[in-house]
Amino acid sequence: MFFLMGVIIVSAAFSGCAPSNEEGDFSGAASKVYVAPGKYDEFYAFMSGGFNGQLTVYGLPSGRLFKIISVFSQNPETGYGYSEETKPMLMTSYGFVPWDDAHHPELSQTDGVPDGRWIFINANNTTRVARIDLSTFETAEIIEIPNSAGNHGSPFVTENTEYVIASTRFSVPVPNRDVPIDSYKENFKGTLSFIKVDPEKGNMEIAFQILVPGFDYDLAHAGKGPSHGWAFFTSYNSEQANTLLEINASQNDKDFIAAVNWKLAEKYLAEGKAKKINTEYYRNYFDEDKQKAFSEKRSSVYVLNPKDCPGMIYYLPTPKSPHGVDVDPTGEYIVAGGKLATVIPVHSFSKMLKAIENKEFDGEIDGIPILKYDAVIAGEVENPGLGPLHTEFDGKGYAYTSAFISSEIVKWKLGTWEVVDRIPTYYSIGHLMIPGGDSKKPWGKYVVALNKITKDRYLPTGPELCQSAQLIDISGDKMQLLLDFPTIGEPHYAQGIPAEILMKRNKKFYELEKNSHPDKTASEKETRVERKGNEIHVYMTATRTHFKPDNIEGVKVGDRVYFHITNLEQDWDIPHGFAVKGLNNSELLIMPGQTKTIEWVPQKEGIYPFYCTDFCSALHQEMQGYVRVSSKNSNVELSF
Ligand code: RUQ
The missing domain is CATH 2.60.40.420 (Cupredoxins -  blue copper proteins)
Known part of the structure; x- marks a missing residue:
């Protein structure tokens, strides 16, 4: 979680939200979440384990926990990370790292639709991406990302899982070296990473990285449909401050979304435009035949510099420290969560292409042209709640944005940008998830609110309270709160998929x-x-x-x-x-x-x-x- 709003978080949790004992209309809610004994849930939900380092598996609508998949943390319940067969999974260039902060699960996709083959999740701290095999629900592979620090904008997939994309939250010297911190502006750089995924086996390799100015690259999503071939990354701290970011990194009126034409990047790579940088990182995988994990050391990576690659990357100006970036199911709209902004800016992909063609630029930074805001903006959602962060889609023309400070989900219409409904969440929502809600084909029946602060929602358990999610019915015009349920670790992002897709793939035992x-x-x-x-x-x-x-x-x-x-x-x-x-x-x-x-x-x-x-x-x-x-x-x- 970003620390920028530490002060506001506290005040919001104490005063901004409705008290939980407020009367609500829960008529019919119980029967909507009741899954009779022996019956199955309709959806699987995969929730990030946050600082627990794992991935959890829930059923929806019941909110029942089925499994904790061991990913980045040792787990004495299964011996993961302790047994000789699994220890190599946690090797990194920093040695054996048996913990991490896992934020964003993302299902593999075919044709822009979750296909249930794999799920990826990022390690934020010691920059890694894991791939979990959804026939066994076990971690199959972990790759370390070099030239990165705070692997936050990760691991989002392109339309056919050609790539998993990732960005650095912290800019650092590339390659990393001993320099004064106040030489930030001259020495610190960001990287946007493209991890190639083998279409059959799923094996990951870092195909290339793009070197970008030293901002903080926060989140990402790939294009789809007409925008297939592009990827979008939010950035804040375009001021390139290295201290007291809450003041110094919020001065500029606009930061940026970086729009990357990765098909063109592939071409530049093939033409030999990339530089090979020496750097050490690991790829670890579990060999199902040998029933054993192996570590492979890598020693270099290809890096593309925008200065040598015209047309590969553009900046879309976006108000005030954007956080999330989400692409609607049609692939036309690119929605940013301007966390300190008073509106939700929505960029248009087709306008962006025109603006590039007409060279409607407002200068450039390190070889990256900045497009004019007015030339790319499709619309602004007004009165979106305070602190809009993340947006998911229902596939019926509506978008749902989490508003962190005002603790609510705001439903609005794509194209007219008008807010049509809002519902409070308890409390301080971060991400939200609709099954398939970041894909071409959302199954828009429920939205899950992933909340940061629990306060008075459950029986108290000392100073540390459980983390929490809420299930909301979005099948009608009005959203209806159905269920609160606890989560393991801080719930960041999540993914959902109809149960029948995964049940078909399930493996019962190893031969x-x-x-x-x-x-x-x-x-x-x-x-x-x-x-x-x-x-x-x-x-x-x-x-x-x-x-x-x-x-x-x-x-x-x-x-x-x-x-x-x-x-x-x-x-x-x-x-x-x-x-x-x-x-x-x-x-x-x-x-x-x-x-x-x-x-x-x-x-x-x-x-x-x-x-x-x-x-x-x-x-x-x-x-x-x-x-x-x-x-x-x-x-x-x-x-x-
Ligand atoms: S982040 S809200 Cu990784 Cu938005 Cu948690």
Whole structure:
């Protein structure tokens, strides 16, 4: 969350909003969100985990939480980031970074419509983008973004997921180096990154970056339909201040949306116009055949400079520190959230093309022409509430904008720009989400308000309260509040998709036969324990209702013990867990057909029980065993 309005946030939360005990009309609301036992929700919703670093999966309209997908943070519930198979996922050029601040999930699209193959999410702090496979709901890949700091305007997709786009919130020296901070204006630069996505496998590579003046590039969205081939990025701090941004970065009347013609950028790249910059970053991926993650180091990236690439990028002047930028389903309107502005400016893509043709410029910055505001503006929404941030669309000609300071959603009509309805939110809404609401084909039945401040909405839980979302029915003329539900971590953006699209793709288990993990144990006959110097490798199987082997002797204090456990089950919903007394990092959770490894270094002699941590059958409580640990110089033989 931006800190610019810290002062206003507090006052809004205390006084600006209606109290939550105000009478509301909730008639019929209960039956609209009630999903009878055994029935399914209509939509999946994916919510950013914020500073929790993960991605959460909810059902709509019930607001029930189904899963926390481990992405950027270690998760002891599943062993993610602790098991040897998943640790490489969290490698970066700064070493092992097992936490992040995840903001914006974005579904992959085909023809501008969410297709349910993958979902991407950004890491804001240690600049990364993850891709989650929606057949397994597991993180398949994480790529680090070089020459970036505060990977906030990310990871939005182009119409056919050709690219995931990303921008730097903080400008920094490119390449990064030791310079005085007050040399900001001369040394600090922004980058706009284009990450190529393999159309079949989804693998990501940084195709190129565009070097831009040192503003703060905040958010982004790609064009669609007529604007396919373009991408739009908001920026603030065109003053290029490096201190006290709340005063110094809000002086200019207008900041900018950067409009990038990425098809032309591709052409310049092919013509060799890009410079290769040396910089280190990682691409990590989970190989489903080997059931193991791998890290690959990259050492350079291609960077295009607008000065060498005429026509590749333009600035659209946009009032007062814009935050969100959203493109309507037709691809014609580019809506900015001017967070300190008194109107919502809407730019026209077709007017923009004309203005470029007619060279209606108002100067330039570092080779980037600035288009005239009047030449590109389609309209301004008046009286949009205070602090407009983000806009989603219902596919029926209406737009819904979150107003952070006045805590409300404002519904307005595309083309006439008139406000037709508004509804308070509790409190301080940031993003909002309509399933498919940033695509060509919104499923415009609900909008979810993602609120920053909870205050008195729930039973109090000490100073720290849960984060919160609200479900609002938008099927009629008037919006109707249906449900409040808590979220895990600060909810930034979210995505939604009809459940039936994802249910068709769902994988029930991993096929044991396809598992080519080097430490797989294919059957109970192959189970064994091996010593290699002071390493002990336990090749163990798990199946209802026992581990094999279940009695291990001959381990010595200080040995590095690796439990490589293969779950032999081939059935849905039968994971096995594993924990041994004194194991000080995490348990393991092993899906059917998977192999997982955990390292354990016993410190004291004695008997150490182990057991299955995830209920699996009537004899779950019998699924256990013992390790005998002897002193360093004992002569107990290895046996199992
Ligand atoms: S940001 S509001 Cu990433 Cu708008 Cu949270």
